Amino acid sequence: xxxxxxxxxxKVLVAFIAFLLGMMIYAVTKGGYAVSxxxxxxxxTKPIRYISGGIASRIELASDKLTxxxxxxxxxxxxxxxxxxLKAQLSDYEDLKEEVExxxxxxxxxxxxxxxxxxxxxxxxxxxxxxxxKSFTIDKGSENxxxxxxxxxxAEGIIGITVEVSEHTSLVRTILSPDLSIAAVCAExxxxxxxxxGAVLAAEKNCTKxxxxxxxxxxxxxxLMITSGTSGLFPRDYPIGxxxxxxxxxxxxxACAEIEPCADIxxxxxxxxxxxxxGKKEAENEDKTEP
Amino acid sequence: xxxxxxREKRLLHIRTAIRxxxxxxxxxxxxxxxxSGSMLKPVILLPLALAIAVGNDLYASTVTAAxxxxxxxxxxxxLFGFNAVLFSVxxxxxxxxxxxYLRACFTNYMWLTxxxxxxxxxxxxxxxxxxxxxxxxxxxFLHLTLRVWLYTCISAxxxxxxxxxxxxxxxxxxxxxITEN
Numbered sequence: 001x002x003x004x005x006x007x008x009x010x011k012v013l014v015a016f017i018a019f020l021l022g023m024m025i026y027a028v029t030k031g032g033y034a035v036s037x038x039x040x041x042x043x044x045t046k047p048i049r050y051i052s053g054g055i056a057s058r059i060e061l062a063s064d065k066l067t068x069x070x071x072x073x074x075x076x077x078x079x080x081x082x083x084x085x086l087k088a089q090l091s092d093y094e095d096l097k098e099e100v101e102x103x104x105x106x107x108x109x110x111x112x113x114x115x116x117x118x119x120x121x122x123x124x125x126x127x128x129x130x131x132x133x134k135s136f137t138i139d140k141g142s143e144n145x146x147x148x149x150x151x152x153x154x155a156e157g158i159i160g161i162t163v164e165v166s167e168h169t170s171l172v173r174t175i176l177s178p179d180l181s182i183a184a185v186c187a188e189x190x191x192x193x194x195x196x197x198g199a200v201l202a203a204e205k206n207c208t209k210x211x212x213x214x215x216x217x218x219x220x221x222x223x224l225m226i227t228s229g230t231s232g233l234f235p236r237d238y239p240i241g242x243x244x245x246x247x248x249x250x251x252x253x254x255a256c257a258e259i260e261p262c263a264d265i266x267x268x269x270x271x272x273x274x275x276x277x278x279g280k281k282e283a284e285n286e287d288k289t290e291p
Numbered sequence: 292x293x294x295x296x297x298r299e300k301r302l303l304h305i306r307t308a309i310r311x312x313x314x315x316x317x318x319x320x321x322x323x324x325x326x327s328g329s330m331l332k333p334v335i336l337l338p339l340a341l342a343i344a345v346g347n348d349l350y351a352s353t354v355t356a357a358x359x360x361x362x363x364x365x366x367x368x369x370l371f372g373f374n375a376v377l378f379s380v381x382x383x384x385x386x387x388x389x390x391x392y393l394r395a396c397f398t399n400y401m402w403l404t405x406x407x408x409x410x411x412x413x414x415x416x417x418x419x420x421x422x423x424x425x426x427x428x429x430x431x432f433l434h435l436t437l438r439v440w441l442y443t444c445i446s447a448x449x450x451x452x453x454x455x456x457x458x459x460x461x462x463x464x465x466x467x468x469i470t471e472n
Contacts, residue, residue: 130334199425
């Protein structure tokens with residue numbers, strides 16, 4: 001043993017330990033920064049540590065999966081059912097929100113016209129295939145008090161009229177069709193009367209036509225046309241559309257105008273049917289009293 | 292004299308049933324396509340009815356054509372039965388032409404479908420727009436009816452391929468028959 005302590009080997013080791021201690025003390029004086037040697041080592045080994053770290057984490061993950069598979073599976077199932085539940089709630093919420101927003105628009109009209117009786121909002125099931133006048137089917141029928149020839153509207157304006165009513169569905173003819181005529185008046189002047197009637201060329205642009213206008217009419221682009229309610233088929237003062245252009249009929253005896261419906265008829269999702277209104281009752285009474 | 296073992300006969304019935312079931316699945320899918328969306332769509336049930344008529348039993352294919360016609364009436368908002376009558380007549384005509392004059396092949400099917408679809412589109416236009424004297428009604432024919440006809444012709448290609456796939460069941464049926472002279 002004594003020989004060892006006297007040997008050169010021991011001295012070298014002590015020197016080495018002293019070096020390490022010196023280095024340690026030096027590192028303490030650096031105030032948190034790594035000594036240059038450590039810095040070099042770190043720099044060199046950095047990419048390798050990335051790779052090895054990645055491999056290690058994968059191995060740990062794999063072993064974790066193996067050891068905790070059951071608990072993860074259970075947690076996954078629980079979270080999945082929670083997600084499905086939340087999705088269903090969100091879907092219900094969106095539907096309700098849409099319905100409330102739709103109904104909110106009608107509340108304003110209902111306040112102005114308490115005589116209007118609406119059905120619940122009806123969903124548009126689909127448009128009639130290849131119909132240039134965009135007729136469509138709604139999911140409400142005679143079981144919802146819908147009859148043929150009742151006005152169909154959105155909060156924005158009149159859309160059309162029911163023409164074929166079955167128990168659960170109804171076919172709606174739109175104001176783009178030449179087979180539907182509505183007496184209309186300009187909302188601003190309250191004097192320019194005409195007949196809203198679809199036309200083939202206007203329907204191509206999702207517009208309808210106002211005919212039988214006086215030659216000295218006061219209509220201008222943007223004027224709002226509303227129902228005059230004289231026929232008894234449509235309620236009075238319901239918006240129909242705005243004037244896009246004014247011109248002369250081919251005969252030259254009267255003026256006509258192109259009307260853009262207030263609602264986009266080609267993209268409807270839900271509408272309401274107006275089952276009763278003041279003008280309608282009067283018309284019915286008149287019919288009954290007439291000989 | 293034809294000898295058909297009872298097991299073979301049973302298989303034949305099953306295959307025929309599957310074939311017709313697949314035809315009706317196609318018809319249902321075609322109907323769904325026709326009632327979905329607001330864009331222009333092909334009258335896809337017409338080429339389907341014609342494809343079924345080629346090489347199948349006349350009565351069964353005529354009834355199927357009528358079903359296709361009725362579904363087209365519903366989808367297109369036409370008088371219930373209008374297209375059913377047209378489709379049935381077309382189907383019988385196609386069956387007869389193939390029975391006596393033409394070979395069942397893609398080219399014959401395509402030109403026959405094109406001619407018949409044009410006839411159906413023109414009749415539809417005449418009865419629903421032409422005779423009512425709408426102003427500029429020809430615009431409907433040029434901008435809508437002809438486009439529908441073109442889409443129908445294009446859809447006929449896919450319909451032909453699908454029905455040919457289903458008709459392979461029929462070829463197997465025929466190959467299973469043992470004929471003894």
